[in-house]
Amino acid sequence: MINRLTQWLRAQPWRGDLVVAVGCFVLSTPVAVAVAYVHRASVAWYLSGLAVACVPLVARRRWPIQVVAATLAVNIAQILVLAFAGPTAAPIAVALHTVAMRTDRRTAWRIAACATVALVGASLISRPSLEDVWQYLAQIAGLSLAVASGDAVRSHRKLLTSALERAERAERTREDEARRRVTEERLRIARELHDIVAHHITLVNAQAGVAHHLMRTDPDHAYQALERIRDTSRAALDELRATVGLLRYSDAPAAPREPAPGLADLEPLLDSFRHSGLDITLERTGQPDELLPITDLTAYRIIQEALTNTRKHVGLVPARVQLDYRTDALRIAVEDDGPGTRGSSSGPATTTTDEAHGTGTGTGHGMIGMHERARAAGGTLTAGPRPTGGFRINAELPLRAGRKG
Template sequence: MSDRTGRAGARPWMTDLVGAGLCFGLSSPVAVVTAYYHRSPAAWYLGGLALACLPLLVRSRWPFPVVAATLAADVAQLALLAFPGPSPAATGVALYTVAVRTERRTAWRIGAGATAVLLAVSVIRRPGPDNLWQYLAVLAGMGLAVASGDAVRSGRRLLAAAVERADRAERTREAEACRRVTEERLRIARELHDVVAHHITLVNAQAGVAHHLMRSDPDHAYQALERIRDTSRTALDELRTTVGLLRHGESPDAPREPAPGLAGLDALLASFRHSGLDVTLERTGDPAEPASITGLAAYRIVQEALTNTRKHAGPVAARVRLDYRTGVLHLTVEDDGRAGGGAQPGPGAGTGHGMIGMAERAKAAGGTLTAGPRPGGGFRLHAELPLHTGRKG
């Protein structure tokens, strides 16, 4: 870890060293030619160039002081040696660094100030229209340095923004995948709870009947055993269908949704009647074929509500009412309950997963569910479910 950090810290120094070397190397031929043109010792010009490039060794750490240092060196050469050729190159590199590391407005202000100083010294030291090209070269060079640095800075910001968006999109996809997995687990958990709780409750009630009648009425006891067999077979079929949801990826033909719907409501109520629960069904309004998710939700809500009644209130009277209105199915399940308060499980009587599951089913279908004790005893559950696939709100 320390080795990696050390190498990362050495990179700016390497970049600064390479930049200073390139600046001196590329400007040296021009310095030698200029010295020859002015019949002056080339060592003076190369020495001045080296002095101007020396601050570039720390330009990454102190970009603003480096601009001032290189500008001072270039101004000194222009004033003392009349060296307008390559000497401003060091200032150009320093301005490029400032433009890369600061905001656009700051970079252009510093660049404009440095350019104005260089032009002023050049005009004072070598006035005349013959040197116009030198003035324009200084102006173009400084402007190009700042513009290049600004372009690099903007490109880096765009790249960083693109990388950030890609990372955010990846995190969002992962979160969405986790959310869908959680929803799928909850959906399967609801199916398993409804299937197991319902059928085990019926098997338990029918086994009690068979045990009670085994000696006094063997024929009725035998019928109760037959119902246990049928209930167990139905439970296995529904469990097989539910487990098929887990294997959808392996078997594309596996059903995505369990089969039960309102068409099987009569058979469901008959199974409860055989277990000793006096349950009646009432349909009002204009019966319409609901969406599959609504039919499944209504079936499971009735199943779970009557299972709770049979489990917590015993063999009491229960009523199921389906009221078909315009676009909405009003489903009501209520029972007479016991004197103590009906089918709602008390403390320690249940986990509450059944009520949670019914509320989640109603919400998934786009409806609502309310439940609570009846004033005269017993328990009442009411759900409003849309008959079509569109969801409320």
């Protein structure tokens, strides 16, 4: 019942104003009758004056200041012209309450001060004595209370509106943050899957070629190549299973946890490339320090992807991996001696450059992934052709958290 009444009033705002005007008249009637009885005046005149003062309240929300002026004019006319003992204060109080609700605080108090001075001045002109000073004080207190209550309602509504806006903004921010995290996680998974699949499939393809070439002339070496294919494919399946397992059981307390690869696994990684025919040299300088987990994984993946690109797009050429441990950073360099200068329009170097720059036969996902990994770890990565031929990738990764490249 109450909800229906509220909806009925909100459907047409003037209905609520009409209810307020009628309610003000009804609630003020006993006071008007009592005042008329005390001063031995006509009750009909007092009730008529109260009704006229309540009429402007029908438009109180549309024209709040004008309604204050109208009710004030009616009250002053009652005092000066009809010689009422006192103004009907309820309508002017309701009007001032509405002004305080719908305007700013300074404007409301200024209007209230002017209305109070006008009413008290009119009362003093009509009855120039201090016998009714308590009545004047009551008028001042009542009008001040009306303004204060209206200001409190306005402040409360403003606070609620601000809280709702903050909640909506926080909800939008959470949604944006959730989308951003989903995108970052999707890119991270794409990088992991690309590195795993590209590396192992490249090795399997190379070892399969070796086995095919030696199957008739050297069955023993062909058999060894097939064993390496088996081991490489098994390693690929294990890494894929671990990655997919983390996606499937990321919230489970007993989720499978495979150790992430790092530079401790660098030698087996290089050996896998050497078995495929790639001549790799590893150089270490500086004193190895304990690496951040993200730095350790990033360094491993960058070396893995760089050598995969060399084996896939250039072939069997000498390659070098350099690890330089500095005070606050790890510098990585991976270079190869591919034929010609990368970026030329002939030879196999073209495909390698295409892979690096995301054009041609390569998709560019490997190079993009290396750049993203370096940035995520707080480091930098550069790649480009060497002046004497071949290609070189340089990366610098922080050894401590908080450093930005």
